[in-house]
Amino acid sequence: MIVVTAPTGLIGHQVLNNLLASSEPIRVIVRDPSRLPAHIRDRVEVVQGSHSNPDVVTRAFAGADAVFWLVPPDPQAESVHAAYVDFSRPACDAFKSQGVKRVVGVSAFGRGAAVSGNAGYVTASLAMDDLIASTGVGYRALAMPGFMDNLLHQVESIKNQGMFFDIISGDLKQPTCATRDIATVATSLLLDHTWSGVASCPVLGPEDLSYNDMAQIMSEVLDKPVRYQQIAGSALKAMLTGSGMSNAMAQGMLDMMMAYDQGLATAEPRTPESTTPTSFRQWCTEVLKPAVLA
Template sequence: MIVITTPTGLIGHQVLNNLLNSDEPIRVIVRDPSRLSPRERKRVEVVQGSHGDLAVVTKAFTGADSVFWLVPPDPRAESVEAAYVSFSRPACEAFKTQGVQRVVGVSAFGRGSAVSGKAGNVTASLAMDDLIASTGVSYRALALPPFMDNLFRQVESIKNQGMFFDMISGDLKQPTCATRDIATVAARLLLDHTWSGVASCPVLGPEDLSYNDMARIMSEVLGRPVRYQQISDEALKATLTRYGRSEAMVQALVDMMAAYDQGLATAELRTPESTTPTSFRQWCEEVLKPAVVA
């Protein structure tokens, strides 16, 4: 039995789709089952509720061999530790009581970096990894750089202004990955019942690119000029606050971006095993362009 959390989210939905044609029994934890497709509802067992609730995860993990673990975004959390570590505590208790063997979790890389201790969401993700590992389950932390798909948040400015924005230097080259590749790696691990122990599993995409590189590629794919504009931490804070994030979660994201600007995302050496296939150009052609021209 494989249990999937966030089965209607950006990554969890793709993980679930990758597993539907397998022979494995699948159970999902979902707040709103109506968001599942008819095919998904027919194929999976549903446990309704939050995977931050002990009663829900205890029920969901009963008889489970493997769990896909992803902490949902909580932009109004009182602290980044509460959003990641405290949210995961009930599941960690249920991993132990229900005898879960393997967990594949969405995390971040940067462990051991000089700036990882004050990197907001990244620091909290690594603390979550430590908590999960302390339960005794075999654990694979998907160590992830920034996602290509994060650019969806700026589709309107790309479409209408020919611009996108962030705190990071436009010339800093760093890895980026497509969420569909994350889902592919996660599904492969969930279907493999032979691995054990605790390890990081980086997902780095095929190349390191700067935001200026991305702007050039977007311009070529979209057939219109696109440029990157670096903004200050205060400007990012103002934008995030306007969208209703708590002060603590605003600061956590700003701290993460500042750590990226100091090279956090370049800390992991690329290997054949960590290199995933989807290039940024391919992602732009297949995913971003249809969204911009719609």
Template sequence: MIIVTTPTGQIGRQLLGTLLTSGQPLRVIARDPSRLPAHTRERVEVVPGSHSDADVVTQAFAGADAVFWLAPPNPQAVSVEAAYLDFTRPACEAIEKHGVSRVVGVSALGRGVALGRNAGLVTAALAMDDLIASTGVHYRSLAMPGFMDNMLNQVEAIRNQGTFFSTLSGDRKHPTCATRDIAAVAARLLLDDSWTGQDDVPVLGPEDLSQNDLAAIMSEVLERPIRYQQIPGDAFRATLIEHGMSDAIAQAMLDMLTAKDNGLDNAEPRTPEFTTPTTFRQWCEEVLKPAVLA
């Protein structure tokens, strides 16, 4: 039995689509089961509720061989500890109680680099990994840079203003990855019962690109000028709070981006084993362009 959390999210939805073709028994935890496609609800066991709830994960993890774990974004959390560690503690208790064999979790690049620095959400994600690992479960932490798919949050600005925004320097090159590739790596690990121990699995797209590089590629694919505009950190933080994010999470977002701009994501060497196939250009052609033209 494989358990999938966040089955309607960007990664979980694509992961579930792959797992449904495997013939393995599947159980999902869904806060709102009605968001699952009808054909999916017919083929999986659904446990309604939040996977931060002890009763929910205790029920869901019974008889589980493997769990896909993702702590979803919580913009209103009072702290990063609440968003990651408090959220995950009930699951760790359920993992131990039911003797779950393997967990594949969504985390971030930065282990060995973020230590001793405040990397905001990354620091919290790595602490979550340590919490899960403390149960003794066989664990693979998917260590990722920024998602290409996060650009979808700026579709309106790209469509109407020809601009996208961040606090990152325009010329510093960073790795990125596509969520569909993350889902593919997660599926491979969840369907493989041969691995043991605890380790990080970097998930790196095939190239490092700067924000200005991204703008140039988007301009070519969308056949219109797209430019990148760097915004000051204080203004970024204030905008997040204005849109309803808590002070703590807004600051953690800014701290994460600052750490990335200082090389946090560039420390992991790109090897064939950890390189995923989707280029940013391909992602723009297949995902961003249809969204902008919609």
């Protein structure tokens, strides 16, 4: 039995779709089962509720061999520690009490990197990894850079202004990955019954690109000029809190981006194992361009 958390989210629904091609029995934890397509509801066992709820995860993990663990975004959390570590505590108790053997979790890279101060969401994600590992389960932390798919949050400015924004230097080359590749790696691990122990699995995409490189590729794929505009950290935080994010979570995002700009973005060495296939150009052609044209 494989349990999938966040099965209607950006990554979770792709993991679930991949798993449905296998013969493994699948159980999902979902707050609102109606958000699952009918053909999927008919093929999986559904446990309704939040995977931060002790009773929900205890029921969901009963008899489970493997769990796909993803903390959903909580923009109004009181702290990044609460959003990642405290959210995961009931699940960690249930991993132990229900005898779960293997967990695959979506995390962040940067363990061991020399970054001054707190790296926000990254620091909290790594603390979550430590908590999960302390339960004794086999654990694979998917160590993520930025997602290509995050640019979909800026579709309107790309479409109408020919611009996208961040606080990172436009010339800093860094890895970026497509969520489809994250889902593929996660699925492979969930279906593999042979591994144990604790390890990090970076998913770095096929190449390191700067935001200026990405703007050039977007311009070519979209057949219109697109440029990157670096903004101040204070402007980013103001935009986040203005959209309803708590001050603590906005600061956590800012701390993470500042850490990326200080060297965290290039801290994970690229290896053949961490290199995944979807190029930024391919992603722009298959995902971004249809979104811009919609």
